[in-house]
Amino acid sequence: MLMGVVNVTPDSFFDGGRFLDPQAAVAHALRLVEEGADLLDIGAESTRPGATSVDEAEESRRLIPVVTAVAKAVAVPISVDTSKAGVAKAALDAGAIIVNDVTALRGDPAMVELVAETGAGLVLMHMQGTPRTMQEAPHYHDVVEEVGVFLAERARWAMERGVTKSQILLDPGVGFGKVLVHNLDLLARLRILTNLGFPLLVGLSRKGFIGQLIDRPVQDRAWGTAAAVALAVEQGANILRVHDVAAMRDPLLVLQAISRRIASPLREQHA
Numbered sequence: 001m002l003m004g005v006v007n008v009t010p011d012s013f014f015d016g017g018r019f020l021d022p023q024a025a026v027a028h029a030l031r032l033v034e035e036g037a038d039l040l041d042i043g044a045e046s047t048r049p050g051a052t053s054v055d056e057a058e059e060s061r062r063l064i065p066v067v068t069a070v071a072k073a074v075a076v077p078i079s080v081d082t083s084k085a086g087v088a089k090a091a092l093d094a095g096a097i098i099v100n101d102v103t104a105l106r107g108d109p110a111m112v113e114l115v116a117e118t119g120a121g122l123v124l125m126h127m128q129g130t131p132r133t134m135q136e137a138p139h140y141h142d143v144v145e146e147v148g149v150f151l152a153e154r155a156r157w158a159m160e161r162g163v164t165k166s167q168i169l170l171d172p173g174v175g176f177g178k179v180l181v182h183n184l185d186l187l188a189r190l191r192i193l194t195n196l197g198f199p200l201l202v203g204l205s206r207k208g209f210i211g212q213l214i215d216r217p218v219q220d221r222a223w224g225t226a227a228a229v230a231l232a233v234e235q236g237a238n239i240l241r242v243h244d245v246a247a248m249r250d251p252l253l254v255l256q257a258i259s260r261r262i263a264s265p266l267r268e269q270h271a
Ligand code: HH2
Pocket: 005, 007, 009, 011, 012, 013, 014, 043, 045, 046, 047, 048, 081, 100, 101, 102, 123, 125, 171, 173, 174, 201, 202, 203, 204, 241
């Protein structure tokens, strides 16, 4: 499934400032759904490397009018990209049904109770450090194993506090406290994380590691993104969080058609 990104921010690394105006954000969300987004992720605080946090009042002021308008206008599920329980609660009241918490419930002690009580979907993402400091010196012995252990622990922690297994999705957190080789290893061995038994969400759209590989600015990374998206799907990713829904749909449709043939029995292949 494709999750379309809507950033109601002045400073996101790709689309910062483009959708800060609520009307522009709503129009963008509707366009993503028309292009085939299966769900939307709406956020009002950038988590790019070096970003400083936004206070709750400002985050809600940006986010809630957009969630309210989009929820009235579209049928697809809306996820809210926040780590603050107050913002998440207002967004759930406004029509969102998933909380995408990049801190994996470590940012706000009230978040786990909110998710348990409301039954909202929950994305638990791996991050080493915080957005302000995470790219200073990320370090792992075995990045895939360590991300897997972390995600399993966060899921267990949430379930001990009343969140049910079916609410949870896991995300390896591409680019969050990871250098190029860490991101490549995670994507190359993503399938290992499917063993944890939860759906996998992956957000790699236009990120810095793609820029490093192809030596292109953020505006020119759609093709590089498509290659990584296709590979992540092959490795078992269930939901791809992307800025470019229309562009990513085509490679995914082709990939799916070919994958189905790989899975079909030999007899049928020769029919
Ligand atoms: N990446 C970003 C933001 N939120 N959430 C999840 N679950 N997984 C991700 O990989 C992820 C995320 C960063 O992308 P973007 O929202 O475009 O940028 P910014 O944080 O600068 O707004």
